[in-house]
Amino acid sequence: MKLLPIIEVKDLTKVFGKNKKQALNLLNEGKSKEEILKETGSTVGVNRASFSVEEGEVFVIMGLSGSGKSTLIRLINRLIEPTSGSILIDGQDLSKMDKNSLREVRRKKLSMVFQQFALFPHRTILENAAFGLEIQKVSKEEREKKAKEALELVGLGGYLHQKPSQLSGGMQQRVGLARALANDPKVLLMDEAFSALDPLIRKEMQDELLDLQSSMQKTILFITHDLDEALRLGDRIALMKDGSIVQIGTPEEILMNPANDYVERFVEDVDRSKVLTASHIMKRPETINIDKHGPRVALERMGEEGISSILVIDSKRNLKGYVTAEDALEARKNNVKDIHAILQTDIPKVDIDTALHDIFSIIYDSKVPVAVVEEGKLKGIIIRGSVIAALAGEGEVNMENA
């Protein structure tokens, strides 16, 4: 990911109502939304939101209804006029633009996908997809070619001459997506784009969006009220409450270290097994070195730590196997010095990125702890107890490993 912010929002504020100045002053004094409503009769839609989105990033803004997320996304293309603050797209400040330049930015750089699809019912699918280009006065031939390409991209190449009402909800939203993509914008603004779809179709659309994204590398600003959707799609997530951004972070950061009670309550219900990976729950492993140590050292270590088996690595931390206390005892009795004689290699291994969900079945069948490896090198171990603790949402989770 390049480190170029394509959207930069600074102190963006929207006050609905009359006493805008007064409300702004009160906001700066740190008054809450309710207090301001009481004092001025104005509603704070968005309260000094600041964030930046890098090129190629999927940035999700999440919040419950009334949290100001839909207002925020409309401030970014100025469908709603901001009260104060700035919006920089590609370094250009939208908030200060005149109508003509704003229109140019909307045409070339920002395309929007809407919750209720907002397709034009009097136009065919092809004409809908070509709308953005049509208003830029692109020739009919060229705009239809691009619209067709966009429709094929979303899997609707065969429906060019139907009307939107003849398509299912999921298909209609594909048209919405194609209409946005046909412009070849830098940024896609997606306002609860999948919220009106039923759960199965929604998941399908999320997958497709991720597929498309991996090949197109657009910058996507995605609004949702659904945390699972946010976690699936987002490279980073901003959580909104009462018009303010409460926390911005990667899905893991939000889940692991909720900034406050609000975020915590929000993330409580998430299926942690799909989000957490081996790296979050592994512990520092006890090891012996295959080149230096023999059964005696192994036995001693196990005794110290109170464990019944120990992992064996070489000097480069490559995982070789494990030895059990029983075998080591036997070896000491028989005076065997070489650890190879008692080395067991059938150790269960998982990759460091393996989801908790998948570790569960492996660890269930295993008598010994599961080793976590990265390119063959040992990174840690997972014992059954820490998996269960993590699922319960209370285990020690090491973010430094993430």
Next chain:
Amino acid sequence: MLNTILDFAPKIPLAEWVDWLTGVITDGFAFLFDPIKEHFGNFMEFFAEDVLMAIPPVIFILAIALIAFFVTGKKFGLAAFSIVGLWLVYNQGHWENLMNTVTLVLLASLISIIIGVPIGILMSKSKTANAIITPILDFMQTMPAFVYLIPAVAFFGIGMVPGVFASVIFATPPTVRFTNLGIRQVSKDLVEASDAFGTTGSQKLFKVELPMAKSTIMAGINQTVMLALSMVVIASMIGAKGLGREVLSSLQRADAGTGFVAGIAIVILAIIIDRITQNLNRDKD
């Protein structure tokens, strides 16, 4: 007595003021009205006599039947009615009157639409325009239609032209109202989508709002045409030719038969025009 309270002021010369205003307009805009009277009057005469009446009635009837057939989605009902109805009018010797009435209705409707649609658009876009024009429309529609005949005569003399003038005033409001309504009813989502893709005001109007408002506007136009037709008899009082004049003269002569026949001819025309304009509005798919 108590009524003396109401007599605190002398009678306000409202009528005199209107007279004065009409006079001023008549004189002041004579440069405008006179050429309209002359050229437009000539044009109407030309249209009625040299265009419509030049078409052989058989062809005319068949053409209307064909139009009726196709706009109703290839059904025979209205087409058959048109043939029988128009033949009856011909049979009763009212063909020339019918052509004059068609001219009056057609031109009055056309002018109403040309004036009405843009005003409706203006009202939908501007709150101020909406606030100012709405009461004017109410006034235009509630004022008894006969009243319009008076300034019409003052401005344009007698004949077809003042008939059209009075009809236009009476028939324009529905087109204005329905255009305004239709555009305001376009879903907010679609307007937003249009804005988000960077449409200019006129692109939004022509590519989104007007197409979406089309059926509502057409309903207004249908009303306008019917109102223009309802003015036919009234307009005949100031010398407009056509079926209305027959109705009026039979009224003066208490000639029930002739009056009924002319009335039936107007009804036949009304049904044909109404059904054709309504069906233009029907969604093709």
